[in-house]
Amino acid sequence: NIEEFMYLSDIEKKMMTLxxxxxxxxxxxxxxQIDSTDFEKACEQIKNCNYKNEWIWKKKKNKNFIAEIVLAHEVKTAQIFLRIYKNKEYIREFEILSTYPDEFYFSQYLGRIKWVDDKTVAIEQKNGINYxxxxxxxxxxxxxxxKE
Structure with missing residues (x-):
């Protein structure tokens, strides 16, 4: 029932969808007649992760830091974060975009990632122009x- 579904919380929507x-x-x-064991294990892993849909899109190292682009895909939003680590220890995080949870909207922001200097990260859009x-x-x- 789509009407009932719309009134569920986000976690309930994820649970029902799964x-x-x-x-x-x-x-x-x-x-x-296909073995479903791996698929069922994946479903259990989703439950074990509390239905969290987050992954590292790209990672770039310099001599002191690691910069990771992380995507967090939720029911109503997709967020892109930059996470910074030093010697594998988490330092800080920046939210760089929040948009519709559809790859059509957020994929345009996912071009190259590079270190401009020791403490500055550039994230290019897919078009290679905006960053x-x-x-x-x-x-x-x-x-x-x-603009420049």
Whole structure:
């Protein structure tokens, strides 16, 4: 019932979606006589991770730091973060974008990542023209839309 679904909390929506997906895929696997063990393990892992859908998109090292672009895909939003580590120890995080949870919207922001100097990270958009500059101490120092 789509109307009931719309009133569920985000976690309830994730739980229901996984359950419907799991039931449907397992039926197809049974009909095609495909082993569903790996799929069922993946579903359990989703539950064990509390339905968190987050992954590292790209990582770039310099001599002192590691910069990671992390995507967090939720029901209503997709967020892109820059996480900074020093010697594998978490230092800080910057939210660099929050948009619709659809790859069509956020993928345009996922081009190259590079260190401009020891403490400044550049994240290029896919078009290779627009970019974001982040100083790991001060935060964003050039936004996507700013012209040179």
């Amino acid at each position: 359950q419907v997906l799991k039931e449907t895929v397992i039926k197809v696997f049974e009909e095609l 974001l500059l982040i100083d790991i101490n001060r935060g964003i120092i050039k936004d996507w839309s700013e």
